[in-house]
Amino acid sequence: MIDWGFSLAVVITGLVVVFAVLVILVLLCSIMGSVFKSMNSKKDSKPEAPKPEKKAEISRTAAPMKAAAPVVEAGIPGEVVAAISAAVSCMMGSNQAFAVRKISRAKGGRPAWNAAGIAENTHPF
Amino acid sequence: MFEVFIETIQGIWGSSGLRVLVETIDWQAVLMIAISFVLMYLAIVKGFEPLLLLPIAFGMFLTNLPMAEMFHMEFFTDPKGNIPWGELLHDGGLLDFLYIGVKLGIYPSLIFLGIGAMTDFGPLIANPKSFLLGAAAQAGIFLTFLGAIALGFSYDIAAAIGIIGGADGPTAIYVAKTLAPTLLGSIAIAAYSYMALVPMIQPPIMKALTTKKERAVVMQQLRPVTKTEKILFPIFVTLIISLLVPSATPLLGMLMLGNLMKESGMVDRLVKTAQNELMNIVTIFLGVSVGATATANYFLTWETIKIIVLGLIAFCMGTACGVLFGKVMYIATKGKVNPLIGSAGVSAVPMAARVSQKVGAEENPTNFLLMHAMGPNVAGVIGSAVAAGVLLSIFA
Numbered sequence: 001m002i003d004w005g006f007s008l009a010v011v012i013t014g015l016v017v018v019f020a021v022l023v024i025l026v027l028l029c030s031i032m033g034s035v036f037k038s039m040n041s042k043k044d045s046k047p048e049a050p051k052p053e054k055k056a057e058i059s060r061t062a063a064p065m066k067a068a069a070p071v072v073e074a075g076i077p078g079e080v081v082a083a084i085s086a087a088v089s090c091m092m093g094s095n096q097a098f099a100v101r102k103i104s105r106a107k108g109g110r111p112a113w114n115a116a117g118i119a120e121n122t123h124p125f
Numbered sequence: 126m127f128e129v130f131i132e133t134i135q136g137i138w139g140s141s142g143l144r145v146l147v148e149t150i151d152w153q154a155v156l157m158i159a160i161s162f163v164l165m166y167l168a169i170v171k172g173f174e175p176l177l178l179l180p181i182a183f184g185m186f187l188t189n190l191p192m193a194e195m196f197h198m199e200f201f202t203d204p205k206g207n208i209p210w211g212e213l214l215h216d217g218g219l220l221d222f223l224y225i226g227v228k229l230g231i232y233p234s235l236i237f238l239g240i241g242a243m244t245d246f247g248p249l250i251a252n253p254k255s256f257l258l259g260a261a262a263q264a265g266i267f268l269t270f271l272g273a274i275a276l277g278f279s280y281d282i283a284a285a286i287g288i289i290g291g292a293d294g295p296t297a298i299y300v301a302k303t304l305a306p307t308l309l310g311s312i313a314i315a316a317y318s319y320m321a322l323v324p325m326i327q328p329p330i331m332k333a334l335t336t337k338k339e340r341a342v343v344m345q346q347l348r349p350v351t352k353t354e355k356i357l358f359p360i361f362v363t364l365i366i367s368l369l370v371p372s373a374t375p376l377l378g379m380l381m382l383g384n385l386m387k388e389s390g391m392v393d394r395l396v397k398t399a400q401n402e403l404m405n406i407v408t409i410f411l412g413v414s415v416g417a418t419a420t421a422n423y424f425l426t427w428e429t430i431k432i433i434v435l436g437l438i439a440f441c442m443g444t445a446c447g448v449l450f451g452k453v454m455y456i457a458t459k460g461k462v463n464p465l466i467g468s469a470g471v472s473a474v475p476m477a478a479r480v481s482q483k484v485g486a487e488e489n490p491t492n493f494l495l496m497h498a499m500g501p502n503v504a505g506v507i508g509s510a511v512a513a514g515v516l517l518s519i520f521a
Contacts, residue, residue, distance in 0.1 A: 007274050010284075011267040014515045018263050021369050021511050022256040022504065028361055029253035036351055118493055 073104040145191035153421035154189045160424075161186035161416075164314070173321035177294065177412045181314060184416020185424075188220060196220035196417040201228055201306050220417040223410050227302050227309070232411040233295035234379040239404030240295075240506070241359070241383025242396050244474070248500040250354050251347035254454065255466075255497075259504025261450030262470025263512045265290030265443025269435055270516075276431050282308060284516040286432055289316045290439025291509030292323070293472035298415060299376060300513045303521050310419030311429040315436035323476045324483075326437070327444050331468050331484050334448045339455055340488040342463040344497045355388040366511060372521070373514025377507065443471040447501065469498040472505040 072081055085100050092098050138144050145151070164182035168175040188196040195218040200209055208228065213221055226232045249255050266287045273283035285305035288297050289312060297316040301309045319326065332340075359381035367374040383399050386392050451467025465485050469477040481498035 002274055004274075007271055007280075010280075010516075010519060011271060013519070014267045014270075014512060015264060017370065017515050018508055018511050019257075019260045021366060022260040022508060024365055024369075025362060025507070026253045026256045028365065029250055029256070029358070032354055032357060032361075033250065033253070033348075036354055037348075040351070115491060119490070 070100040071102045071104075076103055076105070140192065142190055142192035149191075151191060151421070153425050154191060157189040157419065157421045157424060158186055161189070161419075167318075167321075174317050176408055177317050178321065180409050180412025181317065181416035181419075184220065184413035185310070185419040186416075187413070188417040188420050194218045196224065196414075196420070198307065198418060198420055198423060206303070220414055224414040224417060226407075226410055227298060227414050228306075230299055230302065230375055232407050232414075233299040234375045235403060235407045236295040236411065237376050237510075238379040238383040239399050239407070240474070241380040241385075242387045242399040244380075244384055244387075244503055244506070245499070246358050246384060246503055247350045247355060248347055248496050249503050250350045250358055252497070252500050254462075255500030256504045256507075257454070258447055258450055258467045258470040258501035259506075259508040260470075261467065262443045262447035262501070262505055263291060263508045264446035265439045265441070265471065266509070266512050266516075268442045268446075269439035272438055273431075273435050276435070278428075278431070281305060281520040284520050285312055286435050287439060288312075288509070288513055288516065289319065289432075289436040290443045291472055291505070291512060292316070292320055292440060292443060292477065293506060293509045294320060295411075296376060296472070296509050296513045298411070300516060303517060306418075307423050308428060308432065309415060310417075310424055311432045312436075313415045314419065315433050319436055319440045320473045320476065323440075323471075323473050324480055326440055327468050327477065327480045328484050330441055330444045331448055331465055331480075334445060335452065335464050337488060339452065339464050340485060341492065342455065342460060343489065343492050344463055344466075344494065345461065347496060352388065352390075356385065359385040359388070362507065366507070366514075370511055370514035370518065372517040373510045376510040376513065380506065380510070440471065444468045447471060447505075463492075463494055463497065466494055466498040466501055469500075469502040470505045470508070472502070472509050474502050474506060475499065477505070478502040 070081065070085075081100075081103055084103055088098065088100060161182045164178055164185065167173040168178035168182060187193065194216075197217065200213050200217065200221060201224065203209075208225070268287075269290050270283050270287035273286045274280065278286060281304040285297075285301040285308065288300045291297065294313065294316050298309065298313050301312040305312065363374075363378055363381040366377050383396075386396050386399065447467035447470035448464055449467070450470070451462060451464030454462040454467075455464045463481075463485060465481045466478075469481045471477055478495055478498035478501075482493065482495040485492050485494040
């Protein structure tokens with residue numbers, strides 16, 4: 001004779017206990033995460049004081065450069081800058097004057113080589 | 126001289142298994158040996174969980190050889206769990222001694238130590254809501270428990286069958302050795318077979334329960350997790366779970382010990398041993414001794430067929446519940462969670478997470494769900510150990 005009442009009680013008890021234990025762990029991890037986040041943000045905010053001086057230095061050195069050459073993000077080689085400038089010149093036409101002020105990498109997207117690497121590593125799955 | 130030769134040959138023939146096989150023709154044993162060959166084929170040629178299926182299959186082969194006397198199930202079937210040590214030491218075979226590690230729950234716990242030393246809980250700590258997906262997928266265990274009761278199994282055996290839905294071999298063995306020792310072989314073989322078949326079982330369910338739009342959701346990158354968080358995590362989890370569900374402590378305690386050793390970065394030698402040598406030695410002992418329990422009189426029964434069917438149902442239910450809870454999270458977060466990661470809530474580390482990645486990549490090849498799916502995946506290991514603890518505390 002099957003006691004369905006007992007069986008259902010086991011199911012409900014089991015699910016409730018599993019969820020309750022894991023919800024406690026969710027809370028614990030969330031608290032731990034927020035504590036560490038605030039600790040890290042405090043650490044980050046402390047050395048921020050000398051930053052403005054650095055920025056000022058950069059702007060001082062960058063200002064005279066601005067007229068002569070575009071501000072190029074570190075790691076972009078001169079050939080790439082030349083190729084981009086040539087492409088812009090080609091599109092704008094020789095009659096229109098233009099100046100390339102800044103060249104930087106597009107943000108948000110994953111670099112093509114990184115994407116290719118991840119695709120290669122996860123392909124067998 | 127000739128008489129001595131004949132007598133010796135007669136003696137060898139009299140004690141040989143071939144004589145028993147020819148004279149008694151135990152078709153059940155022959156069939157079990159044939160099944161073990163099929164499992165060996167699946168492990169070697171098809172690559173189905175070969176690390177465990179191969180020792181299991183060979184253990185099954187050894188235990189069914191007539192006159193080899195490698196294993197005696199009758200030593201381990203006492204309802205109170207008592208082992209006749211005197212008889213065992215006197216008449217026991219090699220596999221009887223190896224099986225003691227299963228019976229005492231040593232091997233599954235040591236396997237968990239190795240798993241812990243190999244697991245990165247970072248994705249779970251970075252996104253703690255993944256725990257909920259790991260919990261939802263455990264519904265398969267409890268729903269299958271009901272199915273097993275409906276098919277006429279006793280409560281304790283039904284609980285041992287249900288745990289197959291946790292998709293965690295060591296946990297299934299840990300529960301079955303206590304609640305259903307005579308069906309341990311069937312349950313372990315069902316659990317490992319379905320774990321090997323995860324890439325075939327899960328995708329149709331995942332696709333049936335989700336829309337194209339849901340499957341294409343690209344999730345935000347996870348936050349970096351500090352080393353201190355990773356060190357504190359195993360300590361806190363052990364503390365909380367051991368206090369709430371003490372019967373889950375052997376499995377979870379060892380899992381977290383392995384993880385703490387890894388994250389501390391101070392005991393590299395121990396970590397390497399836990400990940401490699403110890404894990405491999407225990408895997409051999411566990412596999413062979415679990416396979417040894419699959420003797421003809423316990424394996425060739427209707428119960429085994431029912432267990433195979435219920436195991437599949439348990440897997441499907443676990444996957445479906447995980448995906449459905451993933452959909453709930455998709456709605457609750459306004460489309461920020463891809464429901465496909467819910468299916469990884471059944472343990473089967475890391476196979477289930479790989480399946481989430483693969484199905485997600487089919488919709489959007491630049492979508493990388495693997496790390497997001499690892500969160501529910503490792504949460505599933507914790508969830509199934511907690512579920513096992515609950516069932517053991519009720520029925521053991």
